Amino acid sequence: MAHEYDDHIAVRPAGSGRYDADLAGGWVVGGGVNGGYLLAVIGNAIRAELPGKPDPLSISAYYLAASVPGPATVDVSVRRDGGSVATVAADLRQGDEARITALASYGDLTRLGDDVRTTAEQPDLPPRERCVPSTMAPAAFRATAPLLDRFDMLFHPDRIGWAVGEPGGTGEISAWFRLAGGREPDPISLLTVVDALPPVTFELGMPGWAPTLELTAHVRARPAPGWLKVRHATRNLAGGMFEEDCEVWDSAGRLVAQSRQLARQPR
Amino acid sequence: MAHEYDDHIAVRPAGSGRYDADLAGGWVVGGGVNGGYLLAVIGNAIRAELPGKPDPLSISAYYLAASVPGPATVDVSVRRDGGSVATVAADLRQGDEARITALASYGDLTRLGDDVRTTAEQPDLPPRERCVPSTMAPAAFRATAPLLDRFDMLFHPDRIGWAVGEPGGTGEISAWFRLAGGREPDPISLLTVVDALPPVTFELGMPGWAPTLELTAHVRARPAPGWLKVRHATRNLAGGMFEEDCEVWDSAGRLVAQSRQLARQPR
Secondary structure, eight states: OOOHHHHHTOEEEEETTEEEEEEOGGGEETTEEOHHHHHHHHHHHHHHHSTTOOEEEEEEEEEOSOOOSEEEEEEEEEEEEETTEEEEEEEEEETTEEEEEEEEEEEOGGGSOOOEEEOOOOOOOOOGGGSEEGGGSOHHHHHHOGGGGSEEEEEOGGGOGGGGTOOOOSSEEEEEEEEGGGOOOOTTTHHHHTTTSOOGGGGGTOOSOOOEEEEEEEEOSOOOSSOEEEEEEOSEEETTEEEEEEEEEOTTSOEEEEEEEEEEOOO | OOOHHHHHTOEEEEETTEEEEEEOGGGEETTEEOHHHHHHHHHHHHHHHSTTOOEEEEEEEEEOSOOOSEEEEEEEEEEEEETTEEEEEEEEEETTEEEEEEEEEEEOGGGSOOOEEEOOOOOOOOOGGGSEEGGGSOHHHHHHOGGGGSEEEEEOGGGOGGGGTOOOOSSEEEEEEEEGGGOOOOHHHHHHHTTTSOOGGGGGTOOSOOOEEEEEEEEOSOOOSSOEEEEEEOSEEETTEEEEEEEEEOTTSOEEEEEEEEEEOOO
8 A cells, every 4th residue: 555655755866876855745844844754755765775774773864954845855975884784974955955964874673683671661651542633733733734644643631731731841742653544664764753743842831843953863673563652751951952852662562763852942 | 281181182183174183092992992082082173173163062973983093084074054053074084994974063052041941860979989989990801991091980889780790780870970180071071971981781781892883962061160970871772782871960960961872782
């Protein structure tokens, strides 16, 4: 079955490590195109450039300027390809302007050992039928965030106060997550998932978008099919900036991705 | 007063964004030169290339190959310099080989707001006179880690079992930290501090060095003079890799740096 997400992140080889992409307007949020979606477009181009090393182990993106819907190019430059890991530099450009510059290491997650010793705990979320879907967001809000139609998000019914002007101040937002049409998660789509939830600053009583300066994601395992659990949390809002940590858990209860971004506090 | 650390991280401009450095043998640990020291050398070169933006806000380093003591060059390429933040790419090379490739955003930490809303808590460490200094490490161990002479580290007396073959399994190591000779901390030296403690895997019963694939550090404030408190922790060791989070607190009780690295589990 074809899913819109695969069309949205599609890249076409243009030679010499360059890939053409079309940034989908459906991922616009606030003033620009969602950073997690852009990260997956870059990640998809890198994947195409590295046969035999299909999975992002780590990717670090520095957001230089807001991207807009429409044509873009991703230039991938291999910095080292030895053994089981390849490291590349990649730039996403629109026109002559670099909008995002990134570094990444890729490998094959299926070739890693299967030992797991995690003390991290899954987000505490009730069964999905008891959660609050993002489709219940006010129309005025949805109008500024067409990306809300790109996936299903289900929030804890007792911790949704931030959505109605009563933030809990916990610095944490968790949700069930699934791409539109039930498109199953994979290592590339996890790059979108880590930046899909609302900024955790919503929960601190700071509505408004929080521009990302830097985001690094580690994909730790290939996700099992099914719904994901996602947690955003911040512990240090200071100097007009905050870190936002994201954890993504798959339906098998495995922590499949961890990310941290440094973002500007909403004005 | 002159301190060895300043000599060790010194860079000399060679034109066109290139800086010459001499990697100090005193920072060798296990098979190579300490990654945090190398990060500060790179950070120092970037600082020299960006007048008016002296402080690393975020730096992401991908370790391509182990570095060795001796001559090295750092090439800094400005990717964007607009407003209060500049973003650069930088490579540390020895001979013709890139050993580390990095991206970084710099600014002026003194120009950030002074609002602080942190829920993060300082490491629980007793007064320094009750802690165990790293100088008590066995001679055989110290012989493999000359970097232990580059700084003072004081560990919690009740949580030092990992050093004598009795790891606690908590996945956390904390210590008081100060550079040799009492050299005061600054934003650049924090890049060394975030990778100075023993790998947290020691505490999980896995002695041996843990090669870093990627390390991203966020410097959140200029540190006050005096001793630092440093915490290393991991929550997810899986597939032969683990994330190591580091927090650095200054003598004023402020969280001044946060970092995360993805490293390989010791063999």
